[in-house]
Amino acid sequence: MKHALTALLVLGACSTVREAPVAESCHTGSWRLQDSRILDVGMSTDGLRWRLPDGRTGLITGDGQDARSTSGWTGRPDPHTIAFGECGAGALSFDGQAATLIRHDVQETTFQGQDETLFGRLVLPAGEGPVPVVVQVHGSGSWSATTFLARQRMLPSEGIGVFVYDKRGTGRSTGTYTQDFHLLAADAAAAAREARRLAGSRLGALVYEGVSQGGWVAPLAAAIEPADRIIVGYGLTVSPLEENRSEVLLNVSEAGYGSDALEGAGELADATGAVIASDFTSGFRELAEVRKRYRSEPWFDAVQGEFTGEMLSYPTWLVQLTAPVIGRRANRGTTWQHAPLPVLRSLDVPILWVLAGSDREAPPEQTRTDLLRLQGEGRRITILEFPDTDHGILEFETLPDGRRVNTRGAEGYFSAVADFARDGRLAPVQYGNAVLIGN
Numbered sequence: 001m002k003h004a005l006t007a008l009l010v011l012g013a014c015s016t017v018r019e020a021p022v023a024e025s026c027h028t029g030s031w032r033l034q035d036s037r038i039l040d041v042g043m044s045t046d047g048l049r050w051r052l053p054d055g056r057t058g059l060i061t062g063d064g065q066d067a068r069s070t071s072g073w074t075g076r077p078d079p080h081t082i083a084f085g086e087c088g089a090g091a092l093s094f095d096g097q098a099a100t101l102i103r104h105d106v107q108e109t110t111f112q113g114q115d116e117t118l119f120g121r122l123v124l125p126a127g128e129g130p131v132p133v134v135v136q137v138h139g140s141g142s143w144s145a146t147t148f149l150a151r152q153r154m155l156p157s158e159g160i161g162v163f164v165y166d167k168r169g170t171g172r173s174t175g176t177y178t179q180d181f182h183l184l185a186a187d188a189a190a191a192a193r194e195a196r197r198l199a200g201s202r203l204g205a206l207v208y209e210g211v212s213q214g215g216w217v218a219p220l221a222a223a224i225e226p227a228d229r230i231i232v233g234y235g236l237t238v239s240p241l242e243e244n245r246s247e248v249l250l251n252v253s254e255a256g257y258g259s260d261a262l263e264g265a266g267e268l269a270d271a272t273g274a275v276i277a278s279d280f281t282s283g284f285r286e287l288a289e290v291r292k293r294y295r296s297e298p299w300f301d302a303v304q305g306e307f308t309g310e311m312l313s314y315p316t317w318l319v320q321l322t323a324p325v326i327g328r329r330a331n332r333g334t335t336w337q338h339a340p341l342p343v344l345r346s347l348d349v350p351i352l353w354v355l356a357g358s359d360r361e362a363p364p365e366q367t368r369t370d371l372l373r374l375q376g377e378g379r380r381i382t383i384l385e386f387p388d389t390d391h392g393i394l395e396f397e398t399l400p401d402g403r404r405v406n407t408r409g410a411e412g413y414f415s416a417v418a419d420f421a422r423d424g425r426l427a428p429v430q431y432g433n434a435v436l437i438g439n
Contacts (some may be wrong), residue, residue: 026087030153031099038102038157039094042150045143046073050082050094051150053158053418055395055409055432072407074397104156111194113168113187116175120165120191121146122198123156130204133161133195134231134421137188137221139212140179144171151209158418161202163195179213180333185220192225207421210235212362212391215353216335219343229350229424231417234391236362237340237370240306241277245269246363248305254402255302264294265303272308277336280323288316341370350380352420354393354413355437360404361391368437375438382426383437386410410434 025048031039040051041060048060050069058069058078064085071078085091090101105124110117125131134155138145144166146152152164168187169177178184188208196203205228210218215235222230236243248269252261271290274283291312294300303309311319319326344351353371355364364385371383390396393413396404412432419427426436 027084027092028153030102030104030157031092031094032102032157033094033099034097038154039092039099040150040154040157041092042153043148044150045141045148049150050080051154051409053154053414054411055413057408072395072405074405074407102153102157104153107198109194109198111165111190113173113175113190114183116168116173116187118165118168118174118187118191119146119172120163120194121152122161122163122195123152124161124199124202125156125159128202130202131159131161132205132207132228132421133163133199133203134207134209135188135192135195135221135227136162136164137184137208137210137214137218138167139214142167142170142177146171154414155418155421158422160418160421161199163191163198165191165194178333179335181213181216181220181335181338183333184217185224188217188221189225192221192227205229205424207231209233209417209421216240216338216340219340219347219351222347222349223343227349229352229420230347231352231354231420233354233413233417234356234359234362234364234393235353235367236364237344237367239336239338239340240334241273241336242366243362244273244306244308246366247361248303248308250360250363251304251309252299252302255299257299257302261297261299264297265299268294268303268312269305269308272305272311273336275311275319276307276331279331280319280326284316284320284323287311287319291316341374344374344379344381345377348380350382350420350424352382352384352416352426354416355383355385356389356391356393357385357387358389358396359391372438382420382439384416384426384431384434385437386413386432386434388433 028042033039051057058071061068065083067082069078069080069082080095083093092099103126105126107122109120136151145164146166149164152162155162166173168175207229208218208222208227209231211233215232218230248265249262252265267290271287275287371381374381386393389410393410394406395408395410396406398404410432412434416431
């Protein structure tokens with residue numbers, strides 16, 4: 001969940017300029033293979049990508065009979081073969097199987113968010129009967145959900161409607177990109193109202209699905225515009241400041257350092273957190289003191305987190321000198337001290353919370369504890385954890401230098417989301433390697 005600092009002190013590195021539109025491939029769509037499996041092909045932020053509901057995926061290069069695929073996000077060639085017909089012909093083959101394009105009922109719209117005009121799209125399975133409709137509340141990132149989000153095709157192919165929209169400042173929506181959770185929640189609530197209006201008699205149930213940063217936003221939206229159920233993927237029950245702190249401690253622990261180092265690293269996380277939460281207006285003296293105290297420690301360079309390591313890589317005086325630029329370009333209005341638990345306690349709907357057991361970006365330990373406590377209070381929360389997966393519920397390989405490369409989505413994750421969206425509960429089946437936690 002990246003909130004603020006990328007190339008912290010490089011002027012313009014956190015530009016607020018809207019990303020250029022991406023031309024959608026003429027092959028985008030969900031396709032039914034001869035063996036009844038569903039194959040999705042669509043634009044992702046890394047290029048044209050195929051996906052299967054079981055989590056396997058590959059990046060596609062080339063076109064026509066010359067298309068090639070690489071496995072997951074590894075860059076390695078995979079054994080799958082894909083071939084496209086001419087654009088508009090509705091022809092495709094995958095591993096030698098011919099595929100038929102699945103037609104959905106699509107309505108595009110603009111609607112009023114919190115002082116901005118947002119672009120959205122309702123995608124329903126073809127037909128006339130009522131279906132659940134999932135409002136997609138995607139995570140951080142200034143990319144266009146209507147361009148890149150595969151859920152808008154994959155869920156309707158399983159009989160579940162989707163309402164997807166471009167967040168303010170992205171895609172075809174107006175405004176400036178922000179990470180103010182309350183603004184984003186007001187927009188998501190407006191999206192839910194628009195989904196209700198467009199779906200009309202076809203709306204069987206309204207569902208919010210919030211992933212990553214959207215896990216903070218979706219419950220806030222549900223407190224404004226109620227839903228029948230909520231799905232959170234790899235989200236947290238702690239604040240963004242606490243997220244950064246937990247990442248810092250995980251960095252230092254994984255580097256092999258013990259309790260003394262963790263205590264010092266926690267102080268550094270708290271000091272940088274105080275600066276960023278003040279919108280770079282205070283906390284510099286305290287940060288300079290803590291930085292000086294630990295700068296020569298062998299574990300200092302292991303400190304990273306969401307923003308702490310980046311802030312520590314510069315002298316504090318330089319951070320303070322450039323604070324007006326940083327505050328304007330980097331902070332993006334993030335609700336750093338958001339308290340999720342009171343919001344969750346105010347809701348009385350079924351919630352599915354999916355955890356990535358080895359999540360480096362959103363370490364799940366405190367969230368797991370908090371969710372179990374909420375279960376004990378009688379909240380209708382189902383906790384499903386996929387062990388050995390990272391952010392995004394993605395399986396990975398660890399390289400010799402400790403970096404991870406994602407290989408595929410976890411088997412069972414998409415099925416769990418689809419089942420809960422459809423029925424408000426999980427089916428009595430095993431979802432890949434997932435483990436049910438608590439009740």
